Every structure is written in C-alpha cells, then in structure tokens.
Amino acid sequence: MGIHKNAEWLTGRIRDLQSFLCVGLDPDISKIPESYKKSKEPLLDFCKDVVRATESVAIAYKINVAFFERWGSQGYRQLEELVRFLPQNSFVIADAKRADIGNTSSQYAAYYFDQLNVDAVTLHPYMGFDSLEPFLQYKSKWSVILALTSNPGSADLEMQNMMDGSFLFEKVLSLFGRTEYTDQIMFVVGATQPAHMSRIRQNIPNHFLLIPGIGEQGGDLKTTIGSLRNTHEGMLINVSRGISYPNGVNTNFESIVDAASSYSEAMKRFFCG
Amino acid sequence: MGIHKNAEWLTGRIRDLQSFLCVGLDPDISKIPESYKKSKEPLLDFCKDVVRATESVAIAYKINVAFFERWGSQGYRQLEELVRFLPQNSFVIADAKRADIGNTSSQYAAYYFDQLNVDAVTLHPYMGFDSLEPFLQYKSKWSVILALTSNPGSADLEMQNMMDGSFLFEKVLSLFGRTEYTDQIMFVVGATQPAHMSRIRQNIPNHFLLIPGIGEQGGDLKTTIGSLRNTHEGMLINVSRGISYPNGVNTNFESIVDAASSYSEAMKRFFCG
Numbered sequence: 001m002g003i004h005k006n007a008e009w010l011t012g013r014i015r016d017l018q019s020f021l022c023v024g025l026d027p028d029i030s031k032i033p034e035s036y037k038k039s040k041e042p043l044l045d046f047c048k049d050v051v052r053a054t055e056s057v058a059i060a061y062k063i064n065v066a067f068f069e070r071w072g073s074q075g076y077r078q079l080e081e082l083v084r085f086l087p088q089n090s091f092v093i094a095d096a097k098r099a100d101i102g103n104t105s106s107q108y109a110a111y112y113f114d115q116l117n118v119d120a121v122t123l124h125p126y127m128g129f130d131s132l133e134p135f136l137q138y139k140s141k142w143s144v145i146l147a148l149t150s151n152p153g154s155a156d157l158e159m160q161n162m163m164d165g166s167f168l169f170e171k172v173l174s175l176f177g178r179t180e181y182t183d184q185i186m187f188v189v190g191a192t193q194p195a196h197m198s199r200i201r202q203n204i205p206n207h208f209l210l211i212p213g214i215g216e217q218g219g220d221l222k223t224t225i226g227s228l229r230n231t232h233e234g235m236l237i238n239v240s241r242g243i244s245y246p247n248g249v250n251t252n253f254e255s256i257v258d259a260a261s262s263y264s265e266a267m268k269r270f271f272c273g
Numbered sequence: 274m275g276i277h278k279n280a281e282w283l284t285g286r287i288r289d290l291q292s293f294l295c296v297g298l299d300p301d302i303s304k305i306p307e308s309y310k311k312s313k314e315p316l317l318d319f320c321k322d323v324v325r326a327t328e329s330v331a332i333a334y335k336i337n338v339a340f341f342e343r344w345g346s347q348g349y350r351q352l353e354e355l356v357r358f359l360p361q362n363s364f365v366i367a368d369a370k371r372a373d374i375g376n377t378s379s380q381y382a383a384y385y386f387d388q389l390n391v392d393a394v395t396l397h398p399y400m401g402f403d404s405l406e407p408f409l410q411y412k413s414k415w416s417v418i419l420a421l422t423s424n425p426g427s428a429d430l431e432m433q434n435m436m437d438g439s440f441l442f443e444k445v446l447s448l449f450g451r452t453e454y455t456d457q458i459m460f461v462v463g464a465t466q467p468a469h470m471s472r473i474r475q476n477i478p479n480h481f482l483l484i485p486g487i488g489e490q491g492g493d494l495k496t497t498i499g500s501l502r503n504t505h506e507g508m509l510i511n512v513s514r515g516i517s518y519p520n521g522v523n524t525n526f527e528s529i530v531d532a533a534s535s536y537s538e539a540m541k542r543f544f545c546g
Binding site: 066067074079097098101103107115151 | 337339342343345347348349350353375378381383389402404423424427428429431434444
C-alpha cells in the first residue's frame with residue numbers, strides 16, 4: 001500500500017473493473033467452515049481464502065476489526081498478517097468505527113494509518129470535528145465517517161429532525177462535507193435507506209460513499225447505484241456475509257468465488273448500457 | 274472481577290473511600306518517563322506503577338484502549354496483562370468507545386465482557402439503540418454511553434438543537450435513560466460543561482455518570498460535584514494526565530502518589546461537611 005489511493009485512483013479502478021465491489025472480511029468463528037477451525041490462525045486462514053477467491057473482482061476490502069479484536073492480542077496478530085497479505089492494488093478499509101478526544105484519536109490514527117498502513121478507517125462523528133482531526137491530518141488516507149447507517153436503529157438519532165428541519169445525518173454531512181476534504185473523506189450510507197439517497201447526493205455531490213446493506217441486509221443494487229452514482233462513480237458497495245458465507249456452514253472456496261462473481265456481474269451491467 | 278459491581282456496590286465504595294476518583298490509564302509513549310522505555314512492555318510497566326501509586330485512593334480505573342491499540346497485538350498483550358493485575362476491588366472501565374451494527378457489537382461485547390472481563394465499556398450512541406443492545410444483554414456489566422463530552426467539538430453535534438428544542442445529547446439521555454437500565458447504563462458528561470449539568474440531572478436523576486475533564490482539561494470539581502451528585506452519589510470522576518504525568522517528563526512514583534492524594538483529599542472534603 002505504498003501509493004496514495006486518492007479519488008482519481010478509485011474512479012480509475014472502478015471503471016477498469018466495471019465494478020463497485022468492496023468485499024467485507026468478517027471472520028465470524030461461528031460461521032466459518034469447520035476445516036479452518038483446526039488452524040492456529042483460523043481468522044487469518046479463512047480471510048486469506050476469501051481474498052484469493054475474490055481478488056480478481058474486488059476493488060476494495062473492508063476488514064471488520066471487531067471480529068479480530070474479539071480474540072484480543074491473538075486476533076490483532078492475525079489482523080496484521082492479513083493486511084500484509086492483501087493485494088497491493090486493492091483499497092483497504094479498516095472498519096473500526098473509532099473516535100475519541102483529540103489526543104486519543106491521534107493514537108488510533110497512528111495505529112491504522114502509520115503502523116497498519118491501511119488506506120481508510122471508519123469513524124463515529126458524534127463527538128464533533130475536533131475528535132476526527134487527527135485522522136484528517138493524514139492527507140493521503142481516508143476518513144470514512146458514519147452518516148446514515150443500514151441498521152433499524154438509524155431512526156433513533158441519525159434520522160431525528162434538527163431545529164432547522166434537517167436530519168442529524170445531514171448535519172454530519174455538512175460538518176464534514178467541505179470541498180477541501182473531498183479527496184480524504186467518505187461517508188457511510190446504508191443501501192437500506194433508499195428514501196434518503198437522492199437528497200444525500202444533493203448535499204454532497206462530490207464525495208465518495210461507502211455503502212453497506214446490500215446482500216444479507218436487503219438493500220437493492222439498482223436503486224442504490226441509480227440514486228448515488230456521480231460523475232466520478234462515487235461509491236464502493238460492500239458485501240460481507242453474502243460473499244463470505246453464501247451457503248452458511250457449507251460454504252467452500254467455490255461458493256465464495258461464485259457469490260463474488262455474481263455480485264460482480266450484477267454490477268457490470270451498470271457499465272455496459 | 275468475579276463479583277457483580279452494581280450501583281449499590283459503587284455507592285458503597287464511594288462512601289467507604291469518601292471519593293469519586295477514577296484513575297485514567299493512558300500510557301502515552303511520548304510522556305512516560307525514560308526509565309520505562311527500556312522495558313519490553315513499557316505500557317504495562319508504567320501502568321502497573323500508576324496502579325501501585327493510586328490503589329489506596331482509587332474507586333475505579335479507566336483504561337484508555339487507544340494507547341494500547343496504538344501498538345497492535347503487542348499493545349493488546351499488555352492490555353490483557355494489565356487487566357489481570359488490577360485490584361479485585363476496583364471498578365474497571367475499558368474506555369474503548371466502540372459501537373457498530375448488532376452482529377458486530379456482539380463481537381466487541383464478547384471481547385470486553387467475556388474475555389477481558391472488565392466491568393464497563395464506553396460506547397458511541399450515534400447508530401441508535403439496536404447498536405448497543407449486544408452490550409446491554411450483559412446484565413452484570415455496564416455500558417457507559419457518550420452523552421455530552423468534554424471536548425470543544427461537543428458543540429458541533431451533541432449540543433445542536435433538535436426540532437423539539439432539546440439538545441442531541443438529551444435525545445441520547447432519553448433513548449438510553451430508561452429506568453430498567455439504571456443498574457447497567459452510565460453516561461459520559463464532561464466536567465467542562467457546567468452550564469448543562471443541572472438539566473442533565475433532571476433528565477436522568479438516578480443514573481451514574483462518568484465524568485472526564487477534571488485536571489488537564491480544566492473542569493471544576495466543586496461545580497461538578499455540586500451539580501451532579503445524587504442520593505446514591507451517582508458519579509465517578511476521572512483524572513488521567515493530571516495523575517499519571519503531574520510533572521511532565523520528570524514524573525516519578527512519588528509525584529504520582531502525591532497527585533492522586535491531592536485529588537483524593539479534595540474529594541474527601543465533600544463528604545466531611
């Protein structure tokens with residue numbers, strides 16, 4: 001990951017592969033096939049196979065850090081190995097959902113951007129602008145900020161109305177959506193939120209979006225791409241469980257290849273028309 | 274940490290020690306004395322000395338997980354050792370500020386509450402109620418939810434007005450402040466926010482609060498205790514840098530003992546009057 005994967009790089013990769021596909025790596029010990037569990041590093045070995053099965057079609061990989069932190073220091077050892085294993089030409093997102101006061105966020109930023117050296121990390125906006133500034137100081141790295149998430153609980157706060165009639169998630173978009181950061185801030189917008197998509201694109205016409213909620217969570221690909229695509233493509237669409245565990249406990253290498261190809265083919269149709 | 278440290282236990286400890294003191298463990302490699310840096314486990318060795326210097330006066334320890342995650346798997350090994358080292362009769366908070374969709378939050382909850390087995394973990398409320406439910410399923414553990422934080426950026430979103438005139442942080446208090454959870458939810462309220470304290474206490478008269486912002490960040494002890502104390506004491510007051518690094522780089526064991534004693538004595542005055 002030596003090169004700076006800016007917005008132009010992302011647009012180029014999306015057009016080359018005719019795909020928005022980000023493969024989510026969520027190594028859930030209760031779901032990975034039995035054969036991996038005999039290994040000393042089951043999370044790593046399973047994720048490596050998911051990567052081998054998907055690297056020809058994936059633009060990006062999103063590593064769900066929780067599934068590694070679950071196992072503490074042993075989990076982090078596997079996380080660190082996994083990042084070294086990922087293809088040089090993939091965009092790597094640590095889905096960590098961190099954020100704290102400045103001197104503490106600096107520590108998180110140093111781990112993810114200096115030591116682990118991933119391209120992007122996901123972040124909570126709740127504590128305000130200064131809480132994310134230490135991440136923004138890394139000009140060649142991406143801060144991926146939660147805006148409107150894919151879960152039902154997004155109605156509790158994110159979709160609550162502010163005094164001026166806007167939603168809370170729109171306050172987040174305007175707080176972090178300044179043009180000077182278009183090349184280093186993305187926003188998370190769930191594919192399960194079609195009603196808000198066109199308004200979101202009006203608020204932030206130029207920013208890249210990271211889109212969870214396709215697959216297991218039920219979001220629709222056509223609506224999502226139709227509503228959120230912009231002139232430089234502008235999105236990565238994540239699929240985690242739908243690719244890693246397409247057949248539940250009977251998942252194997254071939255079924256992962258097939259699931260990834262099927263998402264890839266479905267996306268390709270939006271480039272051929 | 275075999276016993277369930279519920280609200281009644283906390284009230285008892287606070288009255289026994291006549292103190293609200295929570296000692297924050299933030300092992301910042303740029304601040305810890307030179308002598309520790311030769312060690313293979315400098316974070317652990319420094320924190321152990323902070324604990325030895327403060328255990329007679331501390332009700333609680335708040336471990337800032339970012340300063341361990343900064344060093345990846347090596348940091349987590351030290352974090353895990355540190356938790357095992359902490360006194361049995363202290364209340365242990367992992368200041369991790371996690372939260373994600375349900376299946377992912379379950380992984381974080383399993384690490385902090387099952388494997389690490391701390392008493393409490395700090396959490397971001399932004400993604401709504403369902404994002405924190407996996408933590409709330411641990412009935413004998415505490416979810417410490419960010420409400421009004423101590424940093425200037427708290428004005429950006431937390432203090433923004435909602436349609437009904439309340440602040441966003443008040444929506445958080447009402448979303449998570451149901452009485453059925455008084456024995457397992459605390460809220461974070463910064464000591465730097467005196468203007469909002471009495472209203473916060475009206476909103477959630479019975480909940481415990483975790484209060485950062487005393488010491489380095491400038492919050493006032495008398496105002497904080499005067500405004501937020503309730504009939505069962507109802508708060509833990511955290512001091513991190515003011516105890517661990519009272520003399521900057523010239524900090525030593527004695528200066529940590531002295532700093533902790535001085536906060537402890539200052540708090541004792543609110544029990545003798």
